[in-house]
Amino acid sequence: MSELFDRIDALVASRSPLPPPAERKRLRVAHGLTLDEVAAALDVRRATVSGWEAGRTEPRPPEREGYARLLGKLVELYPAPNATVPVEGTAVPETFSSAPGTVPRAQPVPAGAVSGAAAVRTEQDTRTRPAADAVFPVPSVSPAAVSPSAPTRMTSASASLLVSRRAGGRKAGESGTPGSGTDPRFENGPLAVVDVEDGHVVAYCVGGLVLDVPAKSLPSLVEWTLKEAKLGQSKLSGPGRAADPLLVLTAAALERYGLPTELSEQEKDAGRIPEGHKVIKQLARAEWKLTKRGFGPWARVYRPATGSERACVQLCIPSWNALDTRHWGEAGQLPPAELARVLGVYAAQVMTPRGSTAVTGLELMTALHPPTRASAPDADGRRHSEHNPGSLGKDPVDCGPCEAPDGHPLLKGLPRFHVRGPAEKLFEEAYDWARPMTDAECTLRHLVGIDVNMAFAAGANGLNFGLGEPTHVKAPAFDPKLPGSWLVDLSHVDLSRVKAGKEWVDLDGSLLPSPFTPKGDRPTGPAWYATPTVAYAVELGYDVTPLEAWVRYDNGRYLDGWYQRLRDAYLATMADLGVTADLPPEDFLTAMDGCKARDPELGIVITAIKATVKGGLGKLRERPRGEGWRPGERWRALERPTWRPDIRAAVISRTRVNLHRKIVKHAAFTGQYPIAVLSDCVVYAADGPSPMDFLPYRDGKPLPGGFKLGINPGLVKHEGTQTVLWGEGVREQFDAPQLNFARFIKDGTVTAADNGE
Numbered sequence: 001m002s003e004l005f006d007r008i009d010a011l012v013a014s015r016s017p018l019p020p021p022a023e024r025k026r027l028r029v030a031h032g033l034t035l036d037e038v039a040a041a042l043d044v045r046r047a048t049v050s051g052w053e054a055g056r057t058e059p060r061p062p063e064r065e066g067y068a069r070l071l072g073k074l075v076e077l078y079p080a081p082n083a084t085v086p087v088e089g090t091a092v093p094e095t096f097s098s099a100p101g102t103v104p105r106a107q108p109v110p111a112g113a114v115s116g117a118a119a120v121r122t123e124q125d126t127r128t129r130p131a132a133d134a135v136f137p138v139p140s141v142s143p144a145a146v147s148p149s150a151p152t153r154m155t156s157a158s159a160s161l162l163v164s165r166r167a168g169g170r171k172a173g174e175s176g177t178p179g180s181g182t183d184p185r186f187e188n189g190p191l192a193v194v195d196v197e198d199g200h201v202v203a204y205c206v207g208g209l210v211l212d213v214p215a216k217s218l219p220s221l222v223e224w225t226l227k228e229a230k231l232g233q234s235k236l237s238g239p240g241r242a243a244d245p246l247l248v249l250t251a252a253a254l255e256r257y258g259l260p261t262e263l264s265e266q267e268k269d270a271g272r273i274p275e276g277h278k279v280i281k282q283l284a285r286a287e288w289k290l291t292k293r294g295f296g297p298w299a300r301v302y303r304p305a306t307g308s309e310r311a312c313v314q315l316c317i318p319s320w321n322a323l324d325t326r327h328w329g330e331a332g333q334l335p336p337a338e339l340a341r342v343l344g345v346y347a348a349q350v351m352t353p354r355g356s357t358a359v360t361g362l363e364l365m366t367a368l369h370p371p372t373r374a375s376a377p378d379a380d381g382r383r384h385s386e387h388n389p390g391s392l393g394k395d396p397v398d399c400g401p402c403e404a405p406d407g408h409p410l411l412k413g414l415p416r417f418h419v420r421g422p423a424e425k426l427f428e429e430a431y432d433w434a435r436p437m438t439d440a441e442c443t444l445r446h447l448v449g450i451d452v453n454m455a456f457a458a459g460a461n462g463l464n465f466g467l468g469e470p471t472h473v474k475a476p477a478f479d480p481k482l483p484g485s486w487l488v489d490l491s492h493v494d495l496s497r498v499k500a501g502k503e504w505v506d507l508d509g510s511l512l513p514s515p516f517t518p519k520g521d522r523p524t525g526p527a528w529y530a531t532p533t534v535a536y537a538v539e540l541g542y543d544v545t546p547l548e549a550w551v552r553y554d555n556g557r558y559l560d561g562w563y564q565r566l567r568d569a570y571l572a573t574m575a576d577l578g579v580t581a582d583l584p585p586e587d588f589l590t591a592m593d594g595c596k597a598r599d600p601e602l603g604i605v606i607t608a609i610k611a612t613v614k615g616g617l618g619k620l621r622e623r624p625r626g627e628g629w630r631p632g633e634r635w636r637a638l639e640r641p642t643w644r645p646d647i648r649a650a651v652i653s654r655t656r657v658n659l660h661r662k663i664v665k666h667a668a669f670t671g672q673y674p675i676a677v678l679s680d681c682v683v684y685a686a687d688g689p690s691p692m693d694f695l696p697y698r699d700g701k702p703l704p705g706g707f708k709l710g711i712n713p714g715l716v717k718h719e720g721t722q723t724v725l726w727g728e729g730v731r732e733q734f735d736a737p738q739l740n741f742a743r744f745i746k747d748g749t750v751t752a753a754d755n756g757e
Helices: 002-014 021-030 035-042 046-054 063-077 218-227 251-256 265-270 278-285 336-349 357-368 455-460 531-539 560-576 585-592 600-619 645-670 724-733
Strands: 084-086 093-095 191-197 200-205 210-212 246-249 298-306 309-316 372-374 385-387 432-434 446-452 471-474 484-489 497-500 503-506 526-530 548-551 676-678 681-686 716-723
Touching: 021 046, 021 063, 035 046, 035 063, 046 560, 191 251, 191 336, 200 336, 218 278, 218 309, 246 336, 336 560, 336 600, 357 560, 357 600, 446 724, 455 560, 455 600, 455 645, 484 531, 484 645, 497 645, 526 531, 526 645, 531 645, 560 600, 585 716, 600 645, 716 724
Parallel strands: 191 246, 246 309
Antiparallel strands: 084 093, 191 200, 200 210, 298 309, 372 385, 432 676, 446 681, 446 716, 471 548, 484 526, 484 548, 497 503, 676 681
């Protein structure tokens, strides 16, 4: 009989009722549980739990019963919409509205309530939001926390007690919740979006926390932020410093504090409001200062540091175009709670934004490798500042003349209209190459584009970079481990016969781009190349004899931590979108299809992370902009230790040869050659519309050293597919036999601008 009962129990467990997928995630996030914690408790993979929450799969016995039990416990703590749960210590229940667009808001405790009790209710917020996002958990408030005479709205002093007040920022995610760090100074997270509602100023923090802001002016807002708001972010490295708090000011907040909601054309050109503006005068009277860039879309308000203590607040103003739509999408148009969520996830995964994604990418390098550190105590027990090994130091260094962009002071002696050729100028750039299709390729049906994930980040990983000044060497012996720039003739490298691993292979070199030039043309004589490019020529089986070089004997893997931080940010965010690193090829392609639409806000974060990589590398060779600059004069960026065009060149060089290596492996094994390459996107002709129609997978395993589908940096994803007839048609339309299909393979839209006309 016991066996019969066991079978009955198992049958019941196999149909254990579960809430809808969205509710499963809400309950987990409400209790502060991570996917890893739930997976470990149920003895399943993280991706399995993510699939249950996304509705892609359903749990089966025996895990189903345990999962149902977990969710049942959580729903008791965090009831679904329309549920009524009494707050501890009071007879007045806490009510949640399930109507779309509702947000929990703190209400005054009614007079005559039970002595020592607190009642927290909700009222409707007219902001439109999905119904599933309207409910956030409100933990119980102890009898001593709030008295019957509590004020109508929270003051900054009571904000930490009523931390239960939650806004409607949906799907806050584990990484963006306040209190996720260990530093009590920053318990309310790294940033806040300041808005005005019903005549009151409020600050939306990460995780749905909302604080009332008592400040009546911008100087007092800065004071409140530093003294009471508990905003900021812990340092990312031992010798580093904590991140300054970030305030994002909505248009309503700008108006409240006397700032223009939009910049005039003149102010846009200047990138700031005039120095005589009344708000800037208010800051000056309160002894606050602005950086040299003034009060613009990204402004820094500070007082000079005293010892190790900093007094600085970063301001971000979306309506002044602080959040560039190219990198942040529609983030600047989001409601405050949703914007706090987007920026909060980015801050938790990458760092608190310090400006544009490019500026933040550069600042992340410094945050992970600060130029100085505290020394060991001297004889008197005192510490002093000293160079931090592995960093770029605190003083800028000049590049080699071949690495200098046009107009650099090192080139001041050149004739005015002199154009430097490859033998005078290092020109390491990403691919922009295409060729006409062969007759055989024209008989195929599709053009399929694949794109390398985080290609430039992967190119930086494990690469040696110079940390100090370059040394000029005549007729050097090439050393692939020595970072630098080399003048060498690579015109003898024949792509028709190259080494692929240890064996020589014969290829059709006319169908391959050269790995040594961005346009894919074969070199015609000596030219300057970064170390990875020359090393690849040796790898292909050819001797190299440099004529001269600018090398850096003091070197190290400066960007390894930077790569790892951005890689982890990318992978964690993609996992939250349902794309994990352990998916088989077909499942990966399915998961990637429309993944950003599952959570548009996390889609914005992904775009921003990618822009942080490319923008940060671009800042290493920042050119003068709007500074009244003339060729031969120094410009502001040259005064940074992180102005390092040689590092940028090395990363681009490594990224380009990494891609070429995969192209060669693929061609040697399959006989297939790319039709177009643009940066990190490669287009092939194929019989079918999927990458699986031309990538050589066997039993789910890819070609070693070739292209592999997956989400990790360096692996590839499907970029887009068009028909061969479409390709021939656009080339005929624009009379361009070598029009680069990779530029618009994603959606097929081609304009005269795309064609360079």
